[in-house]
Amino acid sequence: MDVDLDLVFVALADRSRRALLQRLSHGPATTGQLADLLPVSRPAVSQHLKVLQDAGLIHTEQRGRHRWHRLSRPPLSTVAAWATDLSSRSIEEPA
Incomplete structure (x- = not known):
């Protein structure tokens, strides 16, 4: 699976989407169950x-009917690997 990090970071930039992912980390849910979590309209x-x-x-x-x-x-594993690789690089102080 090719992961587009730009799309992933755009998706993760929104607090509501992060809340949906947090809920889905506990197991599958219907659209209605997820809509109950947020103070926004179902179309939103x-x-x-x-x-x-x-x-x-998400899949x-x-x-x-659901x-x-x-x-x-x-994609989350790809982001974690990218962040780990970035943080493990040595940082040279400017002269």
């Missing part, structure tokens, strides 16, 4: 979910 929650899906951070599946969302871990 759907837009947030689309951004997360476009970044590859969405239609089951009956859309179920679950966390997709590979």
Whole structure:
């Protein structure tokens, strides 16, 4: 899976989307369950979910009348590896 770090960081930049990811880290949830978490309209929650899906951070599946969302871990692992690599580099002080 190719991860577009720019899309991932844009998705992670929003507090509401981070709250949705936090909830999904505990297991799958329907759109309605996720909408109950945020003080915004259901269409706004759907837009947030689309951004997360476009970044590859969640996977969405239609089951009956409900859309179920679950966390997709590979993009998060890529971000963690990138941050670890960045933080492990030696920093040279300016002369």
